[in-house]
Amino acid sequence: MRPLVMLPIALAGDRLDRARFVLTALGAALGTVALLSSATVLAIDASRASNYTNDALNESGLRPGVAFGMLLMTIPVLTFVAQCSRMGAPARERRLAALRMAGATPRQVVQIAAVETSLAALLGVASGFGAYFAGRVLLDAPDTQGRRPLPTDVLPGVFSMAVIATLVPLFITGLAVLTMRRVVISPLGVVRNVSRRRPRAWPGVLLLVGIGACALVEPVFRYFADHPRSDDLPAIVMGVLIVTGVLSVSVGLVGGTGWITYEIGRLLHRWARRPAGLLAGRRLMADPWAGSRTFAALIVALLVGSAAAGLSELTVATVSAQQENARRLAGLLGESYEPTGTAFYECTYDIVGYAVAVSMMIAVAGLLVALAEGVLSRRRTLASLLAAGTPRGVLSRAMAWQAIAPVVPAVALAVIVGVLLPRFAIAGGRESANIEVQRCVPSPGDPADSCHDTVYDATHQVLLTAERMPVTVHIPWGQVGMLAGGAIAATVAMTVVGLAFLRTSTRMTELRTS
Template sequence: MTGDLALAWLLARGSDRREWWRVLLTALGAALATALGFAAAAVASVEGQVSTPYFHGLLNQPGQRAGVVVTLLLLWVPVLGFLGQCARIGAVHRDRRLAGLRLAGATARQVRRIAALEAGLACLLGAAVAASFSALLLLSVLRQPLPAAAWGGFALVAVSVPLLAVLVSVLALRRVVASPLGRVLRVRPAHSRVAALAVVVPAALVGLAALLIVTRSTGPGQTAFPLLVFSAVALTGAGAVGAAGVTARFLGGRLAARAGNPSMLLAAERLRADPWATARTNAAVLLVAVVGVGFTGVREMFLDVVHHPRQGVPYSPDDVAFYTTGIDLAGAAVLVALLISLAGLAVGTAESLATRRRGLAAQAAAGVPRKVLGRALLLETALPLAPAMLLAGLGGTAIHLVYGRIVDAAIVPVLVPLLVPVAVYAACLLAAATSLPLLSRSVRPAELRFA
């Protein structure tokens, strides 16, 4: 094991610029996850009714604190999506390196372990940095010793983030059979099995949560409710990936047959060739879009009730501030999630460019205008995202309509929530467009020189 660790370190040190990007961004993702985990642990460690000066007393009651904890933990979903994108940076190089290791006599299992340790080291770095800063920040903000439970939670988070990364890497690499002869075969199982797994597991969890709620018959409890929300989100995510993949393949095939202009043809054929890449890249964004649309609708109705209660006395200014802060904090969480998933999208686009830079340079050398290549790149993001975003908009609208029915809201906003998908769509295009400068660099003739 120590030998593997030493090798992983040596390999990481000797790797090229692109692999350092992977390490850096992976560390960043791990740092984010750790910081979120610390905040959640700190909030969760508080017991009973307290009085805090923060967020208009939002953290004072156990019930609301549970909500905050769940929200913080939910933010792990886009962070994990981001980490997934990061793991793909320089994957071709890494695979080649692993094949070299196999040629040098390493066993397949050893190779997988080394690769996983590499990811673990990066995450350990990110987690360590984030852990120190978060702990210091929390201590200075609270100006009082934290309870032992909080420290326990911190330790758990700090250890589990890198550990989780290693596990995820092992899982991701289990099908990479690096053959000693340099060719890395990715054994592709039937997609149906993976898809089924992605649906069945969260579905089972949802069932379990529902069962817990029913048997305890005390309403959503401390364990059951977060479990329910988590599973629902995972289920929606799997659905989003599936929907995005299927539409990408369908659209790609249809458009490729009909495309009249080169950019459209290039984008459509790329979608057809690998619809799941697009689906993975877009999944987190779609998920956030669903939540965002639903949330915007719910927020309007909620604030309407807070400001204009239909019966009884108006809320006191303190209460109004309390509710507004609560809902705005939730909004901030959605925004953060959106930003993280957009970063994931940008990383994914950049990585797709970087892997293809030699081919792109050849196209530019043959006189394919940069504009055509750039347009194809944007279309590749825009095409499959349009129908998916429409679906996300509908899903989110359904959520807040249901909410509106439940609370019997006076007004049910439609326009503003429907603007959300449009805004997210535009943001996605912007995120994809951040790769355009990289395109100009990729098409330099220097890239033609290397196989």
Template sequence: MRPATLLRLAVAGTRTDTARVALTALSATLATLAGLAAAAVLTIPTPVCCGGRNLSEQYSNALLREPGLRGGTALALLLLTVPVLALAGQCARLGAPARDRRLAALRLAGATPGQVTRIAVLETGVASLLGTLVGLGAYLSGRELLDRPDARGRLALPTDVLPPVGVLAALVVGLPLLAALVSAVLLRGVSATPFGVVRRGVRERAPGPWAGLLIVSGLAAFASFNPLLNWYQDRHRTPPVLLPPLLLLGGGLAALVGVVIGTGWLSYTAGRLLHRYGRGPAALLASRRLTTDPWAGSRTFAALLAAVVVGAGAAGMRAMMLAQVEVHRHTGAVNDSDGFYLRTMDLVDLAVGVAMAIAAGGLVVALVEGIVARRRAYAALVATGVPRGAIGRSIAWQALAPAVPAVGVALAVGYFLSRGVAGGPVRGGGAMVQVCDAGEQLCADPATRAQHVRFEWVPELTVFPDVPLGQLAWVGAGALAAVLVTVGVGLVFLRSSTAVEELRTT
């Protein structure tokens, strides 16, 4: 089959296929923008000045001005790509039954299994390439439009730097290649035949609670971070360069994967409990669905749970910073950096909110696709006398039964990760400090400061960070609200998908 024919067959299809390609391209655009923004932050040159000042004074934002904060800023931007890529995975399943029938028709027309697989992979790659090109164009255009210095000549964004051409090419070409590779791997268990699409190797064994080992290992890695660094410091030794990032990145990834995979076990357990104690057809229908496909929760809630873990971790870090501010206020060492770090946490909370909104979009796509894919079974239930309200309640049970405990676990894991890396209580005081009794102008002048300075003993103070129950409750409530909104949107499609005519759907 010639490449032009492959390309034409890959982009052909119905309006549903067009919507799938458009949503996949949109996800690739958002991921490209986040990646290019992170690359621009890392590309900012660090000047070497006398007196040890190596700040990039051309920026008004301290996150860009201080070299030590750029790595964390870039990492936060890259974390935003996690829910975006999860959204792309959900969008790739949109219209899957119709695409399966189209692939089966190609097999019936004489296409080989390899050609059919290449068509499906090329569809994802072309859509992602279109999205990355649009993202590159939007980044270059925004770079010109937002290059507006303030009255002091400082920039709010790094519009004066451009990532190297190799980085631009790697993002624009690498993301579509990665998407195509992931599609090829996922299609390994799928066989397109002239009679339909058959999925091989269906998981029949119930999920085990072994995902808890990943969570425990991640928490242990974060808890051992400060003790290990203190051990090296007490012996006047330098820790290995890769040890801190390995503990933080490896531990965080292990805990996050454990939370996502553990949702499968929670779904299966919730299904068994509903089957044993549930009353009414809605609970029984949901229980059978949860036990039959418990891994659907892990696939559907992955991005949302990742956002919840990050949001709970940010809440724990904010509580630690507030404890430090209280100690600084007690010792008279309050400075502008305290307010700066708290404002930085506001940006992190905003990023978590954006990630939840993107994850909610993925939930909507997944739930609507599930309703449409099972419309023949739902239509059969309605034809046999099951009320549509019972089916709607069963869909709500399927979404909320695993989501509620999974969000609770994600909140606990994110909070304990932050407490593990932040350490224990904050201590300060227990020393003599200088106190200037004059005004700000006299205290700032070295010539007059000495005349107004006195020494005062500050008693030692130990502050235990509060458990941010309020902020954790808001993060959890936001996640569950996203699930409820998703269920509401999905129920809109239920009536059209349960019409008796759907029994003739092939």
């Protein structure tokens, strides 16, 4: 098929196809901006040290972490794009089936869908580059000392920008084609659906494996501290444990949403006495994996946000205790010591919080798209129920149950696991500000053997020793509650907005659709 023939066919469609095109372009633009921002942080060199008001950008050891955090923001963007690619699926399938009947091969049908998505992705990449360069100009605000809040004076390399401009459209096009793998269109428009099995409890095993891997970090660290080595094996082992633990917990949470959805549906089907609850229960049991697709980005964002909140509390408490110990010991030695405070660490974790907030906003937008797509793809079924006498209010309440019921336990599990994860991975061995200072008279032979864990005061010829106690770290229930409450409130708001599509999609004329 010639490109000039394929292009008009790919761009043809109704308002849903146009909405899918625009939303896919928006997702590509957001992903491009996130990748360009990550590449910009990595492009900061040593000659620009202390050029920025944010110390996380001035420290060379922290810049890779900031860039990695921005890179993680592409996960909800990709989920958003995947949700957008499903909009108007029934109408697109009918159009592609008609093309098959006209003589198009399966390969040509896939090429048509790929051309539509790639055009939207290219438009989004161009818009993302435009937004990035416009933001560099608008956000470039150096202070009186020439320090900038953002690295607007640095550009990624030409090769990096070329890679981003090439990979984003290719990846989004491949993702769109991959979402069509479960549907095979025949010339008669017959759709073959792969049978779904009941979700198993294997995600719970992954959760336990991930938590167990993180809990092994401290014992492994202590073992290698007692048995030092000259190679990089300790760092490799602890890195593998942390990466394995975090990935296992993430996959377990996302995969566990399907099992939670099925169990919630089973409970509703068994105990509900109202038609809305019964309809929602059967729908949840019929497609439990829809929850994993819909809430995956939101669950991951909550896991990262709650883990960052717990790690921030742990870091601030530990640094404060260490600085207090140093201040008291310096006072005993007659030296001056000014604690640097914890503003640097708090600012770093604030950046993580902003990134999590943006990721949650994108995930909530994907949730709205998923709700709209669910209504539009089942509009004939909903119109049939309405024509058979089912009140519109019953359908609205059933959809609300279906959207909100799986979210509450999934959100609670995500934030609890996230806030406890740093305690398993980094536990014990902390210093407390409540120290007891004693004087120890050195022995005539070797004063270093007189006391242990001491600081020698050469002026008074005595040894100063401090007893270190474990630091007390409080769980940041306030931040965790705000994350969980915000996610649930956003889900409820998006559900209310999504119900607006129900009225326009349940007209009697929808009975003529397939």
